[in-house]
Amino acid sequence: MSVLDSKIPDGPLKDKWTNHKNHINLVNPANKRNIDIIVVGTGLAGGSAAASLAEMGYNVKSFCYQDSPRRAHSIAAQGGINAAKNYQNDGDSVYRLFYDTVKGGDYRSREANVHRLSEVSGNIIDQCVAQGVPFGRDYGGLLDNRSFGGVLVSRTFYAKGQTGQQLLLGAYSALNRQIAKGKVTMYNRHEMVELVKVEGKARGIIARNLETGELERHSAHAVVIASGGYGNVFFLSTNAMGSNATAAWKIHKKGAHFANPCYTQIHPTCIPRSGDHQSKLTLMSESLRNDGRIWVPKNMEDVLAIREGKLMPIDLSEEQRDYYLERMYPAFGNLVPRDVASRAAKERCDAGYGVNKTGEAVYLDFASAIQRYGKQEAAIARIKSPSVDEILKLGEAVIESKYGNLFQMYEKIVAENPYKTPMMIYPAVHYTMGGVWVDYNLMTSVEGCYCIGEANFSDHGSNRLGASALMQGLADGYFVLPYTIGDYLSKEISTGAIANDSAEFIQAEREVSDRIEKLMNIKGTKTVDHFHKLLGKVMWEYVGMARNEEGLKRAMKEIKKIRTDFWNDVKIPGDKNSFNPELGKAGRVADxxxxxxxxxxxxxxxxxSCGGHFREESVELDGEQKGEAKRNDEDYAYVAAWEYKGEPADAILHKEELEFKDIELKQRSYK
Amino acid sequence: MDLTLKVWRQKNREDKGGLETYKVTGILGHYSFLEMLDVMNEQLITQGKDPVAFDHDCREGICGTCSLYINGEAHGPDRKVTTCQLHMRMFNDGETIYIEPWRSAAMPVIKDLIVDRSSFDRIQQSGGFVSVNTSGNTQDANALPIPKMNADKAFDVAACIGCGACVATCKNSSAMLFVAAKVSQYAYLPQGQVERKQRVLNMVEQMDKEGFGNCTNTGACEIECPKGISIEYIAKMNREYLSASISSEE
Structure with missing residues (x-):
């Protein structure tokens, strides 16, 4: 086991980033024109990085598997983006955002990275507004904020329930501007299938043109991976169908350590599963918890009556309802962090109180918010003693303006009107905090290979706070990587163009084509999805919201078996030299x-137990926190970075000890 | 429910293509339309046939990847949804469903139900942006108040997901709703003012170059638009275009 060098700059926490920027090596504009950079992925991190690097003068090649860079899955983020602007004058500051993020991450993130993230958070909002991102505003024309789980201030900027879409379209517009200038060459419907290393340095990729099936060699002086998270390892998740870990996994197999893969966020407010043919789960923004109250019936007979359709949730009086988050966590109530909210829902449902047929659903109720807003609006409109209907109408209008698209989405999927009856929700896999290990400069353990956004591990520890993913993606892409990559590229100014016909490129391409050949020749009996579903089932069962030693050992064994079966019995139709979505999918599932x-x-x-990782063996046994997750700082306050050694089971552990100089490690309490 | 599907099959860009008939059984009302197609494809693969290629990704109605012309309607019979949000409860047992790709010369079919929408990207590249660098030294976000009404309108049009339903449903294959949405978004915002005239001229020029038709006010696009973008913005774009044409500095 070796110790990893995270290259965190010296000096006080608040000065690290400024000092680092001041002393980092720069590349002069004339030399930038001779340097090529590959960026894989066009979400918030990849899109903003490609645009920024091109603006600075580098030649950028950008890749996405979708038909357009605008479709990357950042687009589906709903609720908002955090920034320490303190526009609401509620005591927010860079330090508080930093503190909340480290605490929310259950003290498993890298202090220096998180502080840097908080420092640049304000810039992101300025930048996006300048690009024409239509954030929500108040009647004075200034930016509005909402509040999110795990914090006591309102620092979340939003564009209705489509914040990710608007931010991504902002990055896409910046990218388009550079494409038009010829500084970015865009490769749509291309998938990175291998990293090419020359003399130990990342020098390019092999990409597969998904339309023609052709393999292409692309060379560069540096490679940036921004391919998102690996939540689809669970088959059912809120990720897009195409979201995959292939780029990240390929660089892992070429020497990049993979850190904390077990840190996965199970999001509390998703639409419950309806049946076996479901292809994905749909998230409802956490912002709904601002106004929605979560409950299950207090009495088991009511639960059973509801499941049988004999009783409607609105028929239950206040006394018959258990607002369990408000009961268990009076200080934060419905706004506890995601991991806490998810586990509480699982606990209630495991105890038998789930309110739908599968027994895996709780209510999210807007009735009291509608009443509250309705009365408030009536007062503003100077309606004296408003009728019940008037209050409802006014209240529903306010809820519609805040969450209209989410309510519409829910109604379309579930065929119930959430204005009139409470929504049903259940936790689902949403985001992966773990990812490729990177140092302070966002470089992986492969020289010249960088990793940004959800694909890396650095900022969210073992649990991500709401509205922080968009912040990290854009921070990495707009404001961090464009600086830090210069430090490495300043040594590359006399390298000259990288040839793509070297032995390394030829070898890498051959490996890829052999792998594809092998897949096509299995000619088995089961579809790719069959294996993916089996994997997902094992993951959810044993590596889901609660984990224990026995289950995890079993999971490792079963996954290995599914993998062996896959390579013996998968059936891929069609041929490799045409548009073959099944072949693309097979490669991703193999990874x-x-x-x-x-x-x-x-x-x-x-x-x-820490954040999203809950080990049943590690819980508080008594006191006020009884039953809550128990962290073990003495033995586990480190990043676990795994080195690839053939079989996943043989991976070697490297530790990066986490130092907390500015924050005292405490048990998270939201009581 | 059991259904008969008439699906457009086309091997590649050059192939002529045609409708094939498939049967699917045991479909439940809570399946999404794409999940129904998943079932069909599982069947085809098991029978050793080539599955039907269709575009899809987020499956929650926001990425704009899925398309499909279903029984003669873009995104099918429901309103304000994309195909991935269309549920089978909208159909009846025993029904025959026709499934075709978007059809427009500017969006050629690549395979089966998948079309090439890169023309949309090129229109955006011709001017769908504000020319500001990502230096991080822009002015404070609240330095410039924007009237809520303008901000809200800018948002309403910015909600466009670029799926292409407007083009597919238009008898002229016009992309004017799509282009109008982007032009209007920036026209409502102070940040868009500097390049306002050149933007609309460039984007319309590129739109014409791609071979999209013109608007004749039939209004089909706004009915089929999954995000409910109104054709009043086409009027706005025409006004922007006219004003830019007669008063442009150059």
Missing amino acids: FLELGELFAKDALHRNE
Whole structure:
């Protein structure tokens, strides 16, 4: 086991980033024109990075598997983006955002990275407004804020329930501007299938043109991976169908350590599963918890009556309802962090109080918010003693203006009107905090290979706070990587163009084509989805919201077996030299089948509960926190970075000890 | 429910293509339309046939990837939804459903139900942005108040997901709703003012170059638009265009 060098700059926490920027090596504009950079992925991190690097003068090649960079899954983020602007004058500051993020991450993130994130958060909002992102505003024309789980201030900027879409379209517009200038060459419907290393440095990729099936060699002086998270290892998640870990996994197999794979966020407010043919789960923004109250019936007979359709939730009086988050966590109530809210829902449903047929659903109720807003609006409109109907109408209008698109989405999927009856929700896999290990400069353990956004591990520890993913993606892409990559590229100014016909490129391409050949030749009996679903089932069962030693050992064994079966019995139709979506999917699932095992291995080794990682063996046994997750700082306050050694089970652990100089490690209490 | 599907099959860009008939059984009302197609494809693969290629990604109505012309309507019979949000409860047992790709010369079919929408990207590249660098030294976000009404209108049009339903449903294959949405978004915001005239001229020029038709006010686009963008913005774009044409500095 070795110790990893995270290259965190010296000096006081608040000066680290400024000092680092002041002393980092720069590349002069004339030399930038001779340097090529590959960026894989066009979400918030990749899109903003490609645009910024091109603006600075580098030649950028940008890749996405979708038909347009605008479709990257950042687009589906709903609720908002955090920034320490303190526009609401509620005591927010860079320090508080930093503190909340470290605490929310259950003290498993890198202090220096998080502080830097907080420092640049305000810039992101300025930048996006300048690009024409239509954030929500108040009647004075100034930016509005909402509040999110795990914090006591309102620092979340939003564009209705489509914040991710608007921010991504902002980054896409910046990218388009550079494409038009010829500074970015865009490769749509291209998937990175291999990293090419020359003399130990990342020098390019092999990409597959998804329309023609052709393999292409692309060379560059540096490679940036911004391919998002690996939540689809669970098959059912809120990720897009195409979201995958292939780029991240390929660089892992070429020497990039993979950190904390077991840190996965299970989001509390998703639409419950309806049946076996479901292809994905749909998230409802956490912002709904601002106004929605979560409950299940107090009495079991009511639960059963509701499941049988004999009783409607609105028929239950206040006394018959258990607002369990408000009961268990009076200080934060419905706004506890995501991991806490998810586990509480699971606890209630496991105890038998789930309110739908599958027994896996709780209510999210807007009735009291509608009443509250209705009365407030009536007062503003100077309606004396408003009728019940008037209050309802006015209240519903306010809720509509805040969450209209979410309510519409819910109604379309579930075929129930959430203005009239409470929504049903249940936790689902949403975001992966773990990812490729990077140093302070966002470079992986492969020289010249960088990793940004959700694909890396650095900022969210073991649990991400709401509205922080968009912040990190854009921070990495607009304001961090464009600086830090210069430090490395300043040594590349006399390298000259990288040839793509070297032995390394030829070898890498051959490996890819052999792998594809092998997949096509299996000619088995089961579809790719069949194996993906099997994997997902094992992951959810044993590596889901609660994990234990026995289950994790079993998961590792089963995943290995599914992987063996996959390579013996998968059936891929069509041919490799045409548009073949099944072949693309097969390559991704093959990688998930390896990643899943490492995921379970990491969860097994971390015998503590922290953030999204809950080990049943590690809970508080008594006192006020009884039953809550128990962290073990003495033994586990480190980043677990795994080195690839053939089989996932043989991966070697490297530790990066986490130092907390500015924050006292405490048990998270939201009571 | 059991359904008969008439699906457009086309091997590649050059192939002529045609409708094929498939049967699916045991579909439940809570399946999304795409989940129904998943079932069909599982069947096809198991039978050793090539599955039907269709575009899809987020499956929650926001990425704009899914398309499909279903029984003669873009995104099918429901309103204000994309195909991935269309549920099978909208159909009846025993029904025959026609599934075709978007059809427009500016959006050629690549395979089966998948079309090439890169023309939309090129229109955006011709001017769908504010020319501001990502230096991080822009002025404070609240330095410039924007009247709520303008901000809200800018948002309403910015909600466009670029799916192409407006083009597919238009008898002229016009992309004017799509272009109008972007032009209007920036026209409502102070940040968009500097390049306002050149933007509309460039984007309309690119739109014409791609081979999209013109608007004749039939209004089909606003009915089929999954985000409910109104054709009043086409009027706004025409006004922007006219004003830019007669008063442009150059």
